[in-house]
Amino acid sequence: MKAAGLLIGCLLFAAAAPAQQVKWNVEKLAARASNNVDIELNGSLLRLATGFLSDTDKDEAQAKKLISGLKGIYVKNLEFKQPGEYSEADLKGFRASLRAPDWTRIVGVHSTEEGENVEVYIKNEGKSIAGLAIIATEPKELTLVNIVGNIDLDALSDLGGQLGIPNVTVDKKK
Amino acid sequence: MNLEDELRSALRRRDPPPDFTARVLKSVAPRSARRPVRPWVGWLGALAASLLLAAGDLGYRHYQGERAKAEVLQAIHIAASKLNVAQKKVQMISHRSNS
Amino acid sequence: MPGLAPAKAAELDFASLVRRHQAMVYSIAWHILRDRAVAEELAQDVFLSLHQHLADLESPEHVQFWLRRVASNRALDVARRRQRRPMLSLESVPEPAAMSQAGDPLLGAALRKLVAALPPKPRAIVVLRYQEDLDPAEIARVLDIPVGTVKSQLQRALALLRGKLARSMGEIRI
Numbered sequence: 001m002k003a004a005g006l007l008i009g010c011l012l013f014a015a016a017a018p019a020q021q022v023k024w025n026v027e028k029l030a031a032r033a034s035n036n037v038d039i040e041l042n043g044s045l046l047r048l049a050t051g052f053l054s055d056t057d058k059d060e061a062q063a064k065k066l067i068s069g070l071k072g073i074y075v076k077n078l079e080f081k082q083p084g085e086y087s088e089a090d091l092k093g094f095r096a097s098l099r100a101p102d103w104t105r106i107v108g109v110h111s112t113e114e115g116e117n118v119e120v121y122i123k124n125e126g127k128s129i130a131g132l133a134i135i136a137t138e139p140k141e142l143t144l145v146n147i148v149g150n151i152d153l154d155a156l157s158d159l160g161g162q163l164g165i166p167n168v169t170v171d172k173k174k
Numbered sequence: 175m176n177l178e179d180e181l182r183s184a185l186r187r188r189d190p191p192p193d194f195t196a197r198v199l200k201s202v203a204p205r206s207a208r209r210p211v212r213p214w215v216g217w218l219g220a221l222a223a224s225l226l227l228a229a230g231d232l233g234y235r236h237y238q239g240e241r242a243k244a245e246v247l248q249a250i251h252i253a254a255s256k257l258n259v260a261q262k263k264v265q266m267i268s269h270r271s272n273s
Numbered sequence: 274m275p276g277l278a279p280a281k282a283a284e285l286d287f288a289s290l291v292r293r294h295q296a297m298v299y300s301i302a303w304h305i306l307r308d309r310a311v312a313e314e315l316a317q318d319v320f321l322s323l324h325q326h327l328a329d330l331e332s333p334e335h336v337q338f339w340l341r342r343v344a345s346n347r348a349l350d351v352a353r354r355r356q357r358r359p360m361l362s363l364e365s366v367p368e369p370a371a372m373s374q375a376g377d378p379l380l381g382a383a384l385r386k387l388v389a390a391l392p393p394k395p396r397a398i399v400v401l402r403y404q405e406d407l408d409p410a411e412i413a414r415v416l417d418i419p420v421g422t423v424k425s426q427l428q429r430a431l432a433l434l435r436g437k438l439a440r441s442m443g444e445i446r447i
Contacts, residue, residue, distance in 0.1 A: 037354070039249045041242060048235075049242035060243075063250050075249045109263035118260040136256040145253045156254050177435055181403040184381035185388065190299035190313055195291050198320045202287070237314030244355055 022097045022133055022146040026076050029086050029142065035079040043071045066156060070149035076142075083139035091135065094144060095119075098133050115139045122153075129153075287327060290336060291320055297337075297405070298344045304400040305348035306355075307389040315351065319344050341405065342415045345397050349416075352393035387434050395430040398423055 021042075030036045041049065046067050053064040067073070080086075098105070098121045107120040116138045123131035132153070134145040298319050302312035322343060323336070330336050388399050394416075401412045409427065413420040 037248070037252070039245045041245055041249065045238075045242045046246065048239045049246045052239040052243040053246070059247070063247055066250065067246060073246065073249045073253075075252050077252055107260045107264060109260050111259075111263065116259060118256050118263075120257065120260055132253075134253060134256050134260075136259070143252060143256055145249075145256065147253065153257070156250070156257055177431065177438065178403065180380060180384055181388075181399065181434075182406070184384040185300075185304055185400055185404040187296040187300040187404060188303065189296050190316060194295055194299070194313065194316070195288070198291050198295075198317055199288055201317065201321060202324045237311070237318050240308075240311045240314060241351065241354075244351065248354060 020131075021072050021074055021148050022131075024076060024094055024097065024144050024146070026078065026142075026144070029078055029090065030076075032080060032085050033078040034081045035077075037075065037077040039073065039075040041073045046070055046073065062155070066152060070147060070151065072146070072148035074144075074146040074148075076144045078142045080140045080142075085140075086137075086142050090142075091137065094135055098135075103131075103133065287324055290323065290327075294337065294340050295320075298340055300404055301341065301344040301400060302348045304385065304388065304404055305345070305352055305393070305397055307385070311351065312348075315347055316344065319347060338415070341401070341407075342417075345401060345415055349393050349397050352396065384434070384438075387437055391430055391433070394418075395426045398427050399430050399434075402427060 030038070050064055050067060054060040055064070078086075103121045103123050105119055105121050107118070109119075110117045117136065119135045121133040121135075122129050123133070129150055131149065132145070132147040132151045134143065136143040136145075295316065299312060299316040302315040302319075303309060306312050306315070319340060323330075323340065326339070330339055388396060391399065397416060398412055401407045401415060402409075407415065409420050409423040412423045412427075416423070
């Protein structure tokens with residue numbers, strides 16, 4: 001199966017078994033960050049947010065659909081003033097929480113030009129997805145995303161072009 | 175035209191909705207009010223108190239809800255943008271291997 | 274209130290404080306966030322906190338300072354979180370259609386929109402300067418930032434706003 005198909009295939013299945021939040025400790029790194037976004041939305045906060053997301057606004061309606069049934073969304077995004085503020089050892093520590101057999105790395109991409117790496121992991125419970133984790137690094141930025149529950153990767157990818165997310169298109173060479 | 179004067183005019187204070195004060199006072203009332211509860215309506219008093227608390231909490235809950243909504247949208251934005259980077263790379267590799 | 278002279282206790286009576294300061298608190302939130310619903314709820318939240326901290330405040334002037342500080346910083350907190358969402362940058366806000374009258378309500382609306390497109394901190398500085406008529410030293414105390422930062426950010430914000438308006442209205446003198 002092509003890697004692209006793995007990523008963009010529709011992965012909606014029946015409700016997953018209870019899944020756990022990945023615990024990432026970024027305290028020391030956060031202390032060095034010039035900007036720190038720390039989002040922790042458990043099940044009840046997501047349900048609360050659902051009540052406030054509009055059905056008529058396209059962006060919000062899509063987001064509402066995406067988060068329905070999720071058990072948690074956790075995002076840590078750290079920006080640093082200079083490169084080198086986090087190490088490979090730090091990343092190893094984050095990856096240690098995403099080990100087989102529970103977790104499978106489905107994509108790992110590296111851009112030497114931009115120095116941008118993205119690793120995508122999914123947590124399987126039988127045939128269902130019980131979680132998604134992303135570790136994304138740039139020289140001056142580190143992003144950790146953990147979504148607990150049955151996430152529709154297709155729908156998440158489809159948000160390209162909405163919410164201001166650039167649409168991913170690849171020019172086909174003739 | 176003087177920009178500073180125009181800014182003062184544009185940014186002058188405005189009143190919140192007419193019921194704002196009442197809502198604020200209502201939301202603090204359960205903490206400050208002393209209600210004598212007769213023993214024979216004890217359970218009614220408890221029910222009334224919990225309803226008042228719920229009503230008072232609604233305003234703060236609305237703020238929490240709006241805040242949770244903003245965080246959901248921000249989180250999705252971050253997650254989707256990183257997924258898109260990965261997707262773009264994967265598609266490039268796919269196209270290269272097909273060509 | 275124990276320990277306070279009756280006049281002071283009356284001054285610090287919570288209900289009268291809400292009535293006296295609600296326009297200030299609400300307007301700070303609204304001009305920084307440009308979202309009436311969130312501004313209302315934030316303002317309510319600020320007064321709830323005031324109720325909890327009233328015993329710590331020593332005078333009517335202290336109350337006013339405290340309210341400005343808490344309202345501004347909480348609004349900034351929300352604005353910074355929203356900033357990560359794709360928002361209109363000041364550069365992309367269309368210039369207002371040509372207007373000639375000072376006090377023109379359309380100009381007022383255009384200015385509010387331009388101010389709302391400023392980054393959060395300069396936005397808060399402009400709001401405190403022109404809504405609350407605070408001088409840079411007072412703004413620095415409210416936001417707990419250096420006076421130099423207030424002055425330079427205010428200058429830059431005005432230059433940006435002036436530029437946008439000047440292109441539609443001709444020379445603007447301050």
